[in-house]
Amino acid sequence: MIICDWQTALEQHSDLVQKYFMQKAVKYDEDLLTAQHVANLTSGLFVYVPKNTVVKEPLTTYFVQDATTKADYVHHVIIVTEKNSEFSYLENLTTVGSEKTTANIIVEVIAGVDSHVKFASVDRLGTNTTTYLNRRGHLEDNAKIDWSMGMMNDGNIVGDFDSDLVGNGSHSEVKVVAISTGKQVQGIDTRVTNIGRHTIGHILQHGVILSRSTLTFNGIGHIIKGAKGSDAQQESRVLMLSTKAKGDANPILLIDDNDVTAGHAASVGRVNQEQLYYLMSRGLPKKVAERLVIRGFLGPVLAAIPSKKIEEQLKVTIERKLVDGQTDE
Amino acid sequence: MSTLEIKDLHVSIEGKNILKGVNLTMKTGEIHAIMGPNGTGKSTLSEAIMGHPAYKVTKGEVLLNGENILDLPVDERARAGLFLAMQYPAEIPGVTNAEFIRGAINARRPEDDAISIKNFLKQLDETMSVLDMTEEMADRYLNEGFSGGEKKRNEILQLMMIKPKFAILDEIDSGLDIDALKVVSRGVNKMRGPEFGSLIITHYQRLLNYIVPDVVHVMMGGRIVEQGGPELAKRLEDEGYAGIRDELGLDIKLVDEDA
Ligand SMILES: Nc1ncnc2c1ncn2[C@@H]1O[C@H](COP(=O)(O)OP(=O)(O)OP(=O)(O)O)[C@@H](O)[C@H]1O
Ligand SMILES: [Mg+2]
Numbered sequence: 001m002i003i004c005d006w007q008t009a010l011e012q013h014s015d016l017v018q019k020y021f022m023q024k025a026v027k028y029d030e031d032l033l034t035a036q037h038v039a040n041l042t043s044g045l046f047v048y049v050p051k052n053t054v055v056k057e058p059l060t061t062y063f064v065q066d067a068t069t070k071a072d073y074v075h076h077v078i079i080v081t082e083k084n085s086e087f088s089y090l091e092n093l094t095t096v097g098s099e100k101t102t103a104n105i106i107v108e109v110i111a112g113v114d115s116h117v118k119f120a121s122v123d124r125l126g127t128n129t130t131t132y133l134n135r136r137g138h139l140e141d142n143a144k145i146d147w148s149m150g151m152m153n154d155g156n157i158v159g160d161f162d163s164d165l166v167g168n169g170s171h172s173e174v175k176v177v178a179i180s181t182g183k184q185v186q187g188i189d190t191r192v193t194n195i196g197r198h199t200i201g202h203i204l205q206h207g208v209i210l211s212r213s214t215l216t217f218n219g220i221g222h223i224i225k226g227a228k229g230s231d232a233q234q235e236s237r238v239l240m241l242s243t244k245a246k247g248d249a250n251p252i253l254l255i256d257d258n259d260v261t262a263g264h265a266a267s268v269g270r271v272n273q274e275q276l277y278y279l280m281s282r283g284l285p286k287k288v289a290e291r292l293v294i295r296g297f298l299g300p301v302l303a304a305i306p307s308k309k310i311e312e313q314l315k316v317t318i319e320r321k322l323v324d325g326q327t328d329e
Numbered sequence: 330m331s332t333l334e335i336k337d338l339h340v341s342i343e344g345k346n347i348l349k350g351v352n353l354t355m356k357t358g359e360i361h362a363i364m365g366p367n368g369t370g371k372s373t374l375s376e377a378i379m380g381h382p383a384y385k386v387t388k389g390e391v392l393l394n395g396e397n398i399l400d401l402p403v404d405e406r407a408r409a410g411l412f413l414a415m416q417y418p419a420e421i422p423g424v425t426n427a428e429f430i431r432g433a434i435n436a437r438r439p440e441d442d443a444i445s446i447k448n449f450l451k452q453l454d455e456t457m458s459v460l461d462m463t464e465e466m467a468d469r470y471l472n473e474g475f476s477g478g479e480k481k482r483n484e485i486l487q488l489m490m491i492k493p494k495f496a497i498l499d500e501i502d503s504g505l506d507i508d509a510l511k512v513v514s515r516g517v518n519k520m521r522g523p524e525f526g527s528l529i530i531t532h533y534q535r536l537l538n539y540i541v542p543d544v545v546h547v548m549m550g551g552r553i554v555e556q557g558g559p560e561l562a563k564r565l566e567d568e569g570y571a572g573i574r575d576e577l578g579l580d581i582k583l584v585d586e587d588a
């Protein structure tokens with residue numbers, strides 16, 4: 001098994017890097033952002049899990065974006081799991097410093113035949129960091145990726161979370177929890193494309209919007225012609241805590257084959273005043289009551305996260321982000 | 330000893346005047362009951378005292394130990410000593426009953442003096458056994474999927490754990506079977522004492538056999554129209570509201586009458 005930084009990967013595993021770096025999942029010439037990414041790449045991680053290898057303990061990484069200077073952060077992660085392997089991963093993105101910077105981050109997960117990847121992330125990039133975050137899975141026959149992502153960043157961000165279900169029987173479960181605070185603008189596009197037959201793509205994303213911030217969820221389920229017996233389901237829900245918050249949840253289903261199942265649910269709502277009143281009538285201050293209602297709202301996504309440990313960690317980060325967000329209201 | 334005074338209270342909801350000058354004074358150590366026909370404003374009175382934002386006080390005062398509380402938000406009123414067992418308690422998914430009650434207790438204590446988990450669980454266990462509640466109710470999400478009777482019992486559990494100065498119980502008996510009624514009454518009676526007062530809204534005299542009130546108020550048309558002892562409740566049970574209304578010469582229509 002290989003776990004190394006980007007420089008080491010280039011020096012010692014150039015054959016593997018060449019084979020996988022922006023070849024299968026993200027293509028280097030997709031758009032301006034990917035082209036810039038390739039041109040300015042400065043750091044990253046390379047993980048290679050050979051066939052029949054089962055890694056039970058999750059690999060936990062902490063990536064710190066340095067905003068003590070104005071340098072942009074361009075970071076790449078590749079995770080390759082070969083046939084019949086299992087791998088579990090937890091990524092934490094944070095910022096030190098408060099200079100105005102940009103971050104361009106791409107994560108590629110190439111899940112080989114019969115492999116299973118549990119990918120989790122708890123991101124808390126800084127207020128002055130403007131981020132493009134692209135996480136994409138390429139799934140071969142019967143591969144499975146469980147994505148659990150906590151978008152707890154404080155700056156403006158575009159997140160593209162995509163799964164290409166290329167192999168027959170491949171399966172992607174995408175769970176996203178997002179919180180927007182302050183004046184932050186977050187746009188999250190979650191796409192699953194069913195290409196192989198009998199593939200399953202499920203998206204479940206819940207977001208909370210405080211103060212004057214914005215959060216948009218676009219859920220895209222695309223079933224390509226020929227992907228017979230496939231299933232595309234998605235649910236996006238947004239809860240707004242203030243009248244100045246802006247939120248949107250757009251379900252997009254593109255179905256090019258008949259022999260499939262698909263469905264979507266989306267909602268944009270305001271916090272239930274009766275619930276708040278009830279909690280406050282027992283003496284809980286408004287902000288505490290709001291956090292409890294929010295927790296209830298995010299509960300179904302958190303409960304669906306496959307690892308208890310990650311669920312707990314995410315809960316802690318959510319609480320912290322909410323408390324911070326409420327103090328500068 | 331504490332006092333709760335309601336003075337000439339006028340309340341409207343969605344532009345409609347519901348309470349038209351309610352006067353009522355009570356002290357801790359006392360149990361008062363309010364009875365009155367449907368739609369007469371009993372829940373409106375309790376929500377206005379507690380501070381539900383939809384109920385607008387257009388005139389009058391509510392004084393707790395002489396201080397007007399009408400400018401306080403609901404959570405501050407609660408911490409000042411008021412409690413309302415609601416006619417229709419909300420359901421809160423994702424928050425367990427136990428952690429909610431602990432949060433409510435801690436909201437009344439200084440930040441550096443939170444109740445210890447051990448102490449809390451001991452009190453919770455004892456109180457739940459008084460109310461014949463199964464342990465599993467503590468770990469369920471707050472009121473979520475609770476039956477009507479379970480919700481009412483859970484209101485009393487919160488009451489007993491929080492120990493307010495004044496508790497308004499809005500139809501705590503509705504939807505309870507006979508045994509549950511006794512259990513809930515047992516809980517309220519356990520709270521009785523010099524530091525606790527309660528205003529009990531009910532349609533049925535039966536509850537007042539178990540929780541014997543010191544004062545019974547009759548509310549009609551948005552006002553308290555009559556007061557008396559426990560015997561007043563018995564009289565209402567026998568005669569309905571028409572008797573009192575006609576005796577007082579009030580112009581109020583009751584639901585079971587033809588126009
Ligand atoms: N949210 C509301 N919107 C409009 N009208 C309301 C609202 N809440 C209460 N009312 C009206 O106010 C009046 C008094 O209602 P309230 O609930 O206080 O009566 P009540 O005495 O508690 O009756 P019940 O015995 O049926 O519980 C009723 O006519 C009711 O329809
Ligand atoms: Mg009522």
